[in-house]
Amino acid sequence: MESDPNPHDPSPTGGGEEAKKGLVVLLVGAPGSGKSTFCNDVMAAARRPWVRVCQDTIANGKQGTKLQCLMSAATALKDGKSVFIDRCNLEQEQRADFVKLGEAQADVHAVVLDLPARLCISRSVKRTGHEGKLQGGNAAVVVNRMLQKKELPKLSEGFSRITFCHGENDVKDAVKTYSNLGPLGDLSAGVFGQKNKDDKVQLGIMRFLKKVDKQDQDASGNDVTSDRNFTQAIVPRQDSIGNTVTAELKNKNEDHGSLNDENSSERSFVGGSSCNGIHTLAFPSISTSDFQFDLEKASDIIVDSVSDFLKKFDSVRLVLVDLSDKSKILSLVRKKAAEKNIESNKFFTFVGDITQLYTKGNFRCNVIANATNWRLKPGGGGVNAAIYRAAGDSLEIATKERAETLSPGNSVVVPLPSSSPLHLREGVTHVIHVLGPNMNPQRPNYLKNDYVEGCKILHDAYSSLFENFASIKCQMRNESKRSSSGISNLQNPLKGTTGTCFSHSDQKIKQEGWYYSERNKKCKGFPFNAAAKEKMSTPHGSHGYAHSETHSDVSNWDENSSNLSSSSNPGREVKEKKCAEVSKRTWNAWAQALHEIALNPEKHKDVVMELSDDFVVLNDLYPKAIKHVLVLSRLHGLDCLVDVRKEHLPLLKQMHSVGLKWAETFLRKDSSLIFRLGYHSVPSMRQLHLHVISQDFDSVHLKNKKHWNSFNTSFFRDSAEAIKEIERHGVATVIEDESLLKMELRCHRCRSAHPNIPRLKSHIANCKAPLPAHLLHNGLLVSAASKSVG
Template identity: 30%
Template sequence: MTSNPSKRRKIVKKFVDEKKQIIRLGFPSISTKFAEFPIDIAADIGCEVIKEFLRLHRGLDFELVMIEQDSKVLNAFELKWKEIKDDLDAFKFQTKNGNLLQLKSDFGIECRFIVAETTWRMKPGTNQLNKQIFDAVGSRLHEELKRLYPNPGVVGEAYPVQIPKDSDLHIDEGIEQIIFVVSPNMNPSRPDPVSLGKAKELLKKTYHSMLNAFWELKIGQEYRPITTKKEKGSAFDILMKSASKSSFKTSAESSKRILPKVGGKGWTNVLLPYCQSPETFPKSEVYYYDDELVIIYDKYPKAKKHLLVIPRKYIDNIEELKKQDLQLVRALKEKGQCVIEKMKQENPKLFFRMGFHAVPGLRQLHMHVISQDFISPSLKHKKHWNSFTTEFFKDAEEIEKILEERGEIKFNKEYYENLLKSPLKCHLCDTKSIKFIPDLKKHLEEHWNES
C-alpha cells in the first residue's frame, strides 16, 4: 500500500465509490472476549449460522464482514469458514484484522450496520468496543437506546439503534445503525454466567438474531426484538397491530376489478373463495384476515410452515402488477414478516423466505411464506422442490425492486418452466448426487436434526 496519505485516501475513496451499492454488516466475534466462550466452538457456531443465512439469501447485494484484533479468534473463524464454505457463498463473508469503527478509513469498506455486544442492562461500557461506540456517539445513543427499549434485554436478542447523522461515526465511516446484541456469558466473575451447553444454545440464537435484524433493516422493515415485558394479547395480534396500516391502493386497472364468479371446482380457482368470504372458513384453514388481505395455510404445504398471503382485491397473477402496485407488494411483505416473526418465536430453528412463483399455477396473486426445512409429506415431485429452490421462486424483495425500476413484471414462461425440470440439488449444502425425491427428503431430515 502506498505510503502517501493523500494518494491512499484517493484509492480508498475510489474503492468505496465502486462498492457503495453493497450493503454490509460489520460485527465482532460474539462472546469470545470477556464472556470467555471457547473460541473454536464459537467459530463453529458462528460460521454455521452465517453459512445458513447466506444460503437463504443468495444473489443479493450484501456482505458480512467480521472484524477482530485477536489473531486466535480470526484464525479459528478463517479455518472453519475454509472448511465449510462453497464458491457461491465465499465472497459474501470476509474477515479483517482491525478496528470495527475504522473499516472505511482503513480498508475502504463501508458498513452501514455494525454489531456491538451488551448485557441485559444495555448500559454503556459493557466492553471495550461498546465503550468506544458510546464515547464516539455521545449520550444521545444511550438515551435513544433506553427510549426504544425501556425494559431489560433478553440474552440472544438483537436491539438496533439508529445513530445521529451528525456523529463522527456516520460522517466519517458511513455507519447508520448499531445492532446491540445481548450475548451469553460464561465468565463466573461477570453477571449471569451460564453453562457451556446453555451458552452454545444462546450463542446460536444471538447470531441468528443479529443476522435477522440486519436483514430486516436492510429491506426496510422494522425489527421487533423480544423484551422481558409481556404485552397483552397474542403475539400475532400484537405484531399485526404494530405493523403499519396498509391501506394499499392497487393500480387504476386492478382497482376496478372485482373477484370473478367462481364457477365449478377448477383447481386454479381454489384461492378465490378465501378472498370473497374468509370468515366462512375454519381457523385450521385461515390464519388471519382483514378488509384488505387474507393469510391461509397452504393446503398441501411443502415445508413445516407454508402459508399464502393474498390480497382480497382481484389481481390474476404477478405479471398484472404495475408500478402503482408497489404499496400492495410492500403491504404483503409487511404482513408476511409478522407471520415469520411469530413462527420464529415458536421455533427458533425455522428460517423463512417469502416470495412469488414466476409462473404461478393458481388464479389470484399470492405470496408464499415458507420455512426452508422443506420437510413435508406433500413434497412429492421434482417440480415441487424446484419451484422453491431455483430462480422459479422470486423473493418479494426482488419483485419490489423490479417494479421500482421497470414498472412491470415480465418473465419468460418457457425458461422458468424448464427450471422445474432441473436436477435435484440440496439448497443447504449443494449435494448433487441426489437422484430421487425420497433420497432428498432423507437428506433434508439429516440437516434438520443437525440444526
C-alpha cells in the same frame, strides 16, 4: 525535484522576461476533480487574458478532438493569451503534444487536481448537464478506469512548474496563484505540493486505486497488493428492478483487498477502500470475548448463520471484525467459511477497530453491530465501550428511544443520528446492539456451561442481527424514496462520499415515482423485523426470563420460563411502544376473498376440497405451479404469520399436516413433483393460509417478479421453520421487507439470474440442478423420496 517552503506562493517572480509571455497550463485530473471550476475561478479574477480549451465543448459546444484542442491552443498563444488545457491529461502520452506545442512559445505548467477518487466519483455521479456528458451511472466506472491509468506529470516531460492539489484548500491556493499572475508575471519553476510517497493519505488514495507499489507492505510484512486480490474500486450499479447489484468488474475480487493470512487470504482484509455503497454489516464475534463462549462452537455458529443469511439475500456483505490479526476466532471462521464455500465477496474478515473502519481501515461499512450488555448501557470494556465512546452521547439517547434492555439472543437496531461522530466520520448509519449467551460466571445470565441452550441463543443472536440488518435496507430504500419525493431528506453520508450506489438508486427511484403504501409506513418507522420486535417485547421463556404482567396480550405464551429469573428481569423492562401498532392492517375488498370462504365455506362448495372446523383446503384460484393448494385457517382474526402466537401452534401444526397429506396425495399421481409448504411474509389476501406448492412453477399464472419472488426468496416462510420458531420464541421470523419481491430473478435451483420472467421460465423448465441444500437437508421439501424415507 525541487521543493519550495511556500508551495503555493502567489507572488509572481521576475516579470521582466520578455521572451516567454504566454503560458500553457495543463489541468490534470479525473472527471469530477474540478478542472473546469478551477479554470473558471482563475479566469473570473485573472489579471492576464486566458483562454480555456476544453475538449468537451470545443466543437460548437460539443465534444471535439484533441487536434481541435491543439489548434485552438495554438491560436490563443499566437494572440498573446495564456491557455488552460481543460481535459483530463492523466497520462503522459495525452499530455505530450500540448507540452510540445507550449514549449516553443511559452512556459508550460501542470496543475494536478489529485483529489480523492471517491470525491471525483461522487461529484461525477451527481452532476447533471456535464459538458462531457459524463454523469450519472457510468461516471463511476469511467472515473475508476481512468484513475487506474493515471501517471502523475514530471518536470522531465517538459513542464517548468507542477502544482499538486490534494484538497480544496490546495485548489484555492492554486486558483489564487494563477489569478494573481499579471500579464508579464511569472511563477517559480519546480514541483509544488507533491506529497511524500509514504504519506498516509496518498497511500490511502493509492490503496483505493490498488496501485500501491510492490514494496508496500502491511504491518505483518505481507504484500498488501498481491495480484490475486488486486481490487478495483467497485461500483455497484442499479439493476433493472431497483436492486443494488455489483457490476461485472467486481467478479474476480470485490473489495476484500489485502492479505494477512496465507491460508485463507481470500477472505481476509486488512485495509483498502470499499467505496461502493453495498449494504455492509461489520460485526464482532458475539459472546466469545468477555462472555467466554467456546470459540470452536461460536465459529461454527457464525459460519452457519452467515451461510443461511447469504442464501436469502443478495447485494449485502457481512464482515467479521476483530482487532488482532492473531485472532483465533477470525482464523477459525475463515477456515470454516472456506470449507463451506461461502462466497468470499459477500463474507470476509477484517482486522481492525470496528469504530474506525473507514478512517483507519479505509473500509466503508454502513451498519455495525455492537456486542452489548442487557442494560444496553455504555461502559464495560471491549467493543461495547468502544462503540459508545466513538458514537458519542447520541447513540445512548437513540438507543434509549428504542429499548431499555435486551434479552440474550436478540438484537435491536438503532439509527445513528447524523450528528454522531461515528456517522459523520465513519459513515455508519445504524448500530445494531446484539446480546449473546454468557458463559462467564461473573456476568449476568450465566448459562452454567449449558452449551445446548448457549448455542441456541448464539444462533438466535446472529439470526436476529442479520435479519435486522436486512430490514435496514428496506427502511433505507423507503427513506430514499421519501427523500426523492421531497418529503424528507434523510442525511446519508454515504450519499455524499461514496455516492455511487445511492445516487444510482436515487435515479431509479425518480423513475419509479412515489411509492409509499400503508404497509411500508409500518416498516419504515421501525427498522426491526416483526419477530425481533416481538422478541424484544416478549418475555423469553427459553432464555430464562419470567413472564411480564404488563404483557396481557401474550398471556398464553410460555408460562414455564424462569428458572433464571430474578427481580431485575430484563424482559419486563423492555419497551413495547413500537410493537403494538404493527400487526393490524386494513384489507382491500379484493383481499377478502379467502376470508369470506373461510367464514362461509358452504357457499363455496365449488372450490372447497376439504373442510373441517379449523381449516378449508382449496385450489389456489391462480395456481403458480402444476399443483398449488391453500390450507386456509378458519380462525377469525388470524390473518398472517406475524399474528401467530404459541396458542396457535396446534392449528399451525394441523394445517401443516393437512398440507403434507395433500402433497402426498398429489405425489401418488405424479411422483416427479416436489412440494414446499409455507407462508408469505406479507400475504396479499386476508385470512391465514398455507401454500402447498410444487416446485416446478410451471404455470401460466406465474406472470411477474412478485409472483416468483414471493415463493423463492425469504419472503416465503417455510411452515416447518415457522412452527419451530414459534415453539422456540413464541413468534415466527417474518421479514416484512417487500423489497424482497423486487429482487432480481434467480433460478430456485441453480441460482442463475435472468432478465425477465419469460426468460426465467424457459430456464426453469430445463434446469436440472438440485433444489437448495438448506431445503433438502432441513426437511423442507416433500417429494416421493422424502416420503419413502420419512
